[in-house]
Structures are given as C-alpha cells and as structure tokens.
Amino acid sequence: MSMIAAFYSGKSILITGATGFMGKVLMEKLFRTSPDLKVIYILVRPKAGQTTQQRVFQILNSQLFQKVKEVCPNVHEKIRAIYADLNQNDFAISKEDMQELLSCTNIIFHCAATVRFDDHLRHAVQLNVTATQQLLLMASQMPKLEAFIHISTAFSNCNLKHIDEVIYPCPVEPKKIIDSMEWLDDAIIDEITPKLIGDRPNTYTYTKALGEMVVQQESGNLNIAIIRPSIVGATWQEPFPGWVDNLNGPSGLIIAAGKGFLRSIRATPMAVADLIPVDIVVNLTLAVGWYTAVHRPKSTLIYHCTSGNLNPCNWGKMGIQVLATFEKAPFERAFRRPHADFTTNLIISQYWNAVSHRAPAIIYDFYLRLTGRKPRMTKVMNRLLRTVSMLEYFVNRSWEWSTYNTEMLMSELSPEDQRVFNFDVRQLNWLEYIENYVLGIKKYLLKEDMAGIPEAKQHLKRLRNIHYLFNTALFLIAWRLLIARSQMARNVWFFIVSFCYKFLSYFRALSTLKV
Numbered sequence: 001m002s003m004i005a006a007f008y009s010g011k012s013i014l015i016t017g018a019t020g021f022m023g024k025v026l027m028e029k030l031f032r033t034s035p036d037l038k039v040i041y042i043l044v045r046p047k048a049g050q051t052t053q054q055r056v057f058q059i060l061n062s063q064l065f066q067k068v069k070e071v072c073p074n075v076h077e078k079i080r081a082i083y084a085d086l087n088q089n090d091f092a093i094s095k096e097d098m099q100e101l102l103s104c105t106n107i108i109f110h111c112a113a114t115v116r117f118d119d120h121l122r123h124a125v126q127l128n129v130t131a132t133q134q135l136l137l138m139a140s141q142m143p144k145l146e147a148f149i150h151i152s153t154a155f156s157n158c159n160l161k162h163i164d165e166v167i168y169p170c171p172v173e174p175k176k177i178i179d180s181m182e183w184l185d186d187a188i189i190d191e192i193t194p195k196l197i198g199d200r201p202n203t204y205t206y207t208k209a210l211g212e213m214v215v216q217q218e219s220g221n222l223n224i225a226i227i228r229p230s231i232v233g234a235t236w237q238e239p240f241p242g243w244v245d246n247l248n249g250p251s252g253l254i255i256a257a258g259k260g261f262l263r264s265i266r267a268t269p270m271a272v273a274d275l276i277p278v279d280i281v282v283n284l285t286l287a288v289g290w291y292t293a294v295h296r297p298k299s300t301l302i303y304h305c306t307s308g309n310l311n312p313c314n315w316g317k318m319g320i321q322v323l324a325t326f327e328k329a330p331f332e333r334a335f336r337r338p339h340a341d342f343t344t345n346l347i348i349s350q351y352w353n354a355v356s357h358r359a360p361a362i363i364y365d366f367y368l369r370l371t372g373r374k375p376r377m378t379k380v381m382n383r384l385l386r387t388v389s390m391l392e393y394f395v396n397r398s399w400e401w402s403t404y405n406t407e408m409l410m411s412e413l414s415p416e417d418q419r420v421f422n423f424d425v426r427q428l429n430w431l432e433y434i435e436n437y438v439l440g441i442k443k444y445l446l447k448e449d450m451a452g453i454p455e456a457k458q459h460l461k462r463l464r465n466i467h468y469l470f471n472t473a474l475f476l477i478a479w480r481l482l483i484a485r486s487q488m489a490r491n492v493w494f495f496i497v498s499f500c501y502k503f504l505s506y507f508r509a510l511s512t513l514k515v
C-alpha cells in the first residue's frame with residue numbers, strides 16, 4: 001500500500017494553476033492514485049470565451065483524464081472550481097467560497113505563475129510575487145492546513161553556475177518591489193527593469209526568485225516546501241508517454257523544426273539539456289506534500305527537480321534524436337525539410353538566419369503575392385526568431401544543481417512509494433523519451449493522425465525535388481552571370497565543355513569499335 005496515496009485520501013486540496021501544463025498532470029495523478037480524496041479546489045478564471053465550469057469540463061473530458069474516469073468515476077463531483085483571478089485583491093474570490101477554502105483546506109499546491117519571459121515587470125511581480133504573498137496570508141488563516149507547496153523554477157538563480165537547495169536573496173527586498181509597482185508608472189518601470197533583473201535574462205526568472213524570498217519571509221508557522229523544476233517536458237510514463245499541451249520550453253521549437261521553419265539555432269551542442277518530464281515533477285511534488293505534512297521539517301526545504309547531475313543529456317544529442325524521429329514520423333505539410341544546425345558563433349548564426357530563415361520566407365511571400373494571396377511568412381519568421389533569441393540564453397550554458405534534499409526524500413520512501421511516485425530520473429532513457437516527446441507533440445499538440453505519415457513522407461520528397469531544382473536553377477543563373485562578366489570563368493567553362501565533349505566522343509568511338 002502506498003503511504004503517499006493513503007495520505008491524500010480524505011484530504012481537501014487547493015491547487016492554483018490547475019488549468020496549466022503541470023497543474024493538469026498533478027490533478028490527474030492525485031485522482032488516479034487517491035480516488036477517495038475528499039475534494040480538489042481549483043482557482044480558475046474564465047478564459048477565451050469559456051466559463052470556469054466549461055474549462056473544467058473540457059479538462060476532465062480530455063485524453064489525459066481517460067484513465068482517471070475508470071478509477072474515479074465521480075471525479076466531476078470531487079473537483080470544485082472556484083472563480084478566482086490571482087491579479088485581483090483577495091483573488092476576487094466570493095465570501096462564501098473564501099470561507100469554505102479557509103476552513104477546509106488541508107494541502108496547498110501553488111503552481112500558478114506567468115511563465116512568459118517577456119512579461120512586463122509589473123504583471124510578473126503581481127502574479128509571481130504579490131499573489132504568492134496573498135496566498136500565504138490566506139494559508140496562515142487555515143486551521144486545518146498541513147502543508148504549503150510552492151512551485152518555483154531551477155532557473156530562479158540562473159545568474160549562478162552552481163546552485164544549492166537554498167534561497168539566494170535578491171538585492172532589493174520583495175516588499176519594496178511590490179510597493180513600488182503600485183505607484184511607479186510603466187515608463188519608469190521599463191527603465192529600471194534591466195537594473196533590477198541584473199544578470200538574470202528576463203523578468204520571469206527574477207520574479208520567481210523574489211517569489212521564493214516572499215515564501216521564506218512570510219512562512220510564519222506554516223509547513224512549507226519549495227520545488228524547483230528545470231525545463232519541464234512531456235510526460236515520460238504517466239498516464240501515458242509523450243503527453244504535452246503547450247508550446248513552452250522545447251516544444252514550440254520542436255514544432256518549428258519539424259515543420260521546416262527553424263533549421264539552425266545558436267546553441268552549444270555539449271551544454272546540458274536539463275529537461276525533466278512533467279510526471280517526474282508531479283511525483284516529486286506529491287511526495288514532498290506528504291513528507292512536509294507528516295515529517296514537518298524544522299525549516300523550509302527546497303527540492304531541485306533536475307536531471308543534469310544524475311542523468312545528463314546534451315542539446316546536441318537531443319537535436320540528433322529529434323531529427324531521427326522526424327525521419328520516422330514527419331510532421332504534415334512542412335514548409336521545408338527538417339534540418340538542425342547548431343552553431344555557437346554569433347556571426348555564423350546570423351548568416352544562417354539570413355540564408356536559411358529570412359530568405360526562404362521572403363521568397364515564399366513573393367510567391368504568395370504573385371498568386372494573389374496575402375504574404376505572411378516574413379511575419380511568422382520574425383516572431384519565431386524573436387522566440388528563439390529569448391530561449392538562446394538557456395541552450396548555451398550549463399548549470400549544476402545540487403539534489404541533496406531530493407535524494408534524501410527518495411531514500412525516505414517505501415519501495416511501493418518509490419514505484420508509484422517515481423521521481424528517479426536515473427531510470428530515464430533519453431533516446432526513448434525524446435522520441436516519445438516528438439511523437440506526443442505530433443499527436444496531442446498538432447493533432448496529426450499517424451495514418452498520415454506516408455503522405456507526409458511523400459510531401460518531404462516533393463520538397464527535396466523542389467530544393468534540388470531550385471539549387472540547380474540558382475547555380476546555372478549564377479554561372480551564366482559570371483561567364484558574361486569574367487574571361488577567366490569563360491575559359492574554365494570552355495575547358496569543361498570541351499573536356500566533356502572529348503570524353504563523350506572517346507566513349508562513342510570505343511563502343512563503335514566493340515560492335
């Protein structure tokens with residue numbers, strides 16, 4: 001019997017960010033392993049024309065929740081969606097809902113965040129810092145609360161090379177930042193943002209670091225733990241391999257590469273690709289929830305959920321395996337044939353951006369114009385290159401995260417819990433995982449049918465022929481222009497032509513003699 005699964009039975013659990021990538025997998029695992037939990041409260045806002053209820057309905061009816069429905073047929077009754085917006089005061093939660101949350105909640109998993117790298121500092125502070133502070137305040141008023149688990153990121157201290165499972169303070173106190181956001185106008189915030197974030201690459205990593213400081217400062221008597229995952233990728237094993245539902249991290253770039261838009265990237269092939277499957281993150285999160293509530297460690301423990309020091313993979317190996325999977329199962333209607341060049345040189349990378357990305361986009365737009373359609377490829381390409389430039393920071397560096405607490409927790413689990421809540425990344429086979437990841441992107445993100453693979457392969461063959469034809473035409477035009485301008489080129493050309501002629505005449509003579 002799993003002690004962790006038994007621990008969550010009968011519990012009332014509050015999850016923020018439950019509609020996000022990690023939140024969905026967390027809910028799924030909770031319902032599947034502890035079907036007799038009491039209730040999961042989720043803080044949800046309406047979005048994209050859908051009410052909170054419609055959003056929950058859609059999640060529960062998705063492929064991800066198929067297995068849950070078998071083990072927990074009344075899952076609809078056990079999930080309570082509470083209207084909330086984490087950008088508002090008291091999260092805009094109604095008085096009755098707030099009362100219920102305060103009096104019933106046993107465990108909190110705080111997953112909500114803005115994960116955008118380019119978010120305005122005001123918005124990133126509001127969600128990643130102020131909302132965390134407000135949630136802690138709520139937690140301090142919950143008499144039945146046993147544990148508060150905060151999800152941060154391993155990159156909150158990406159300005160350091162070696163990162164321990166401790167909180168590193170930022171120069172300016174989070175409270176001062178929160179206060180200043182209330183009265184500074186956007187223009188001034190824009191001006192001070194680079195100074196505040198310092199040697200971090202974006203507002204996301206900076207505000208996640210501030211969020212951790214808030215957790216430490218406001219923890220009071222609460223039982224708190226912080227989890228720091230690295231780059232969260234598709235599921236490894238559970239509920240099935242390869243599940244992913246957004247473009248964050250590598251997923252968007254894999255699509256761009258598979259569709260032939262992205263053919264080269266400024267990346268260091270030997271740099272560690274610190275990916276971590278989302279089901280490993282969720283298993284660790286649930287184990288940490290149990291351990292924090294039951295063992296009540298004296299101080300706030302931080303758990304690194306990373307792969308680099310236990311089972312490293314690098315971007316070069318990943319790129320090769322991604323391409324190998326495209327060979328087996330290409331994406332449909334590709335713009336060009338997939339290709340992946342990794343270069344560390346800025347000038348070479350700019351050259352490939354011009355030749356391999358911008359030029360084909362301009363040519364395609366020219367073709368669209370000629371055929372009376374609206375040009376769009378240059379715009380798509382510019383956005384893609386902007387995205388790539390934001391991710392480059394993470395593919396040209398390696399970090400070392402110590403995993404002392406995570407390994408300690410693993411040794412505390414019973415053999416059954418180690419199996420049911422497996423977060424031992426050493427057991428992961430990267431080649432198999434990356435292949436399933438790419439296939440998962442094809443199935444669950446692009447919604448492509450595996451039956452379409454022969455047609456996708458045919459399409460790539462056509463693109464190859466167009467490529468050869470285009471290159472030959474380009475070569476002949478260039479050569480023709482060169483001949484018109486240079487005597488030397490003309491001499492070379494006549495030499496080649498006369499050589500070929502003599503060669504052919506010799507063979508013709510030889511065949512006549514044989515007859």
Ligand SMILES: CCCCCCCCCCCCCCCCCCCC(=O)SCCNC(=O)CCNC(=O)[C@H](O)C(C)(C)COP(=O)(O)OP(=O)(O)OC[C@H]1O[C@@H](n2cnc3c(N)ncnc32)[C@H](O)[C@@H]1OP(=O)(O)O
Nearest residue numbers: 115116117153247248249250252253257263264340387394
């Ligand atoms: C030669 C290629 C070989 C490829 C094989 C090898 C793959 C190597 C991959 C390396 C990836 C490295 C990733 C490192 C990530 C580090 C993560 C740190 C860990 C964390 O804690 S953070 C969680 C992760 N967060 C993110 O990933 C967020 C990143 N996204 C953003 O910040 C914003 O989306 C972005 C990029 C600033 C774009 O903003 P914007 O232009 O305003 O617009 P949208 O967000 O609305 O999207 C516009 C457009 O782009 C598509 N999109 C979004 N994200 C991505 C993405 N990651 N990759 C590609 N495309 C993306 C989106 O769907 C939109 O498309 P439209 O068609 O609708 O315009």
Ligand SMILES: NC(=O)C1=CN([C@@H]2O[C@H](COP(=O)(O)OP(=O)(O)OC[C@H]3O[C@@H](n4cnc5c(N)ncnc54)[C@H](OP(=O)(O)O)[C@@H]3O)[C@@H](O)[C@H]2O)C=CC1
Nearest residue numbers: 017018019020021022085086087111112113153229231232
């Ligand atoms: N993905 C990754 O690679 C990594 C993620 N993390 C951390 O893991 C956690 C989960 O990330 P992930 O699931 O990938 O992120 P997602 O972007 O997929 O999910 C974010 C969640 O936060 C919710 N949210 C955002 N703004 C609000 C708001 N104003 N009110 C209510 N809810 C809001 C979103 O709700 P809605 O659906 O309404 O937008 C969504 O449920 C985050 O804390 C992130 O920092 C850490 C390392 C890596």
